[in-house]
Amino acid sequence: MLCESHLLPGALLPNAGLHFVCRDQRLRVENAETAWTSEYNEGQELVIPVKNRDGRYTADRETLIELADSGRIVARYLDLNPNGSLDDIAGICNEAGNVVGLMPHPEHAVESLTGPSTDGLGFFTSIVKRLVNA
Template identity: 95%
Template structure:
């Protein structure tokens, strides 16, 4: 059986596309480089929107990237079931594209935050989290200036009641996200947005842990067994 093909989109200002591609490779899939200005997803089985500062975060984080030609293809494919993972800036792009509800605003302390962060897996049933167990604690780096997740109370209640909160911060909330939300998913569970960076926790030599690799092995296992 051929390896699963997982696309990684590069926007102007992407910083972690190479790291995401490496994580995909370590998980056993073939990373496929995708350019923001293209119109072709190249037959991929899943896609990662990496962290960074797409288009310099001008206007608002992720607000310009949502209009990239390739994002039109991603939105249509996601609505058709394509697995999509947005990490940090990618999470912001998914919210701006209305694939996920809410928004990511400047951190409560108005400072860039970079630290190893404890998380709790709240939903282990998505295509990106199935290798974890509910309640499992992870240590994954965060690095963001606009990581404060906000939504109206009705949306927050719906996310909690429907199990669409994927991860929560433990201990100190690093950015003031409402309800300690670190990641959410759409109703179908194929689109996940995550503010921490799992691609920076896939090797013991360079990361605080290998806790992030499960996001990538989850999708590979799901694709192989599909």
């Protein structure tokens, strides 16, 4: 939705292999300075479920270079890229860092009873703290 509305560059295409993917996924935080990631440390590794059929991030080479050079890649897949996203991109942000698109589902990793970890909670505590301090 964020790419389709042009709030973020690129597009999400059907997964490589055209299969629905549902698994716990290791990620690495690449940018811990956005409104949504300030509770993490750069390089921190997380386990967050990925659940999608259309989650393969793609963009032209110029956009990928711009995202990398400007620090707008928020997270990358580790070990295995579950959907074929270019450059193992799991999440990106806009220039201001207040809009973050993430393909894994952090909302499914906020409670140890129902998720593989509570690693997703930081996305939500980050934005709440940003809003409280605004």
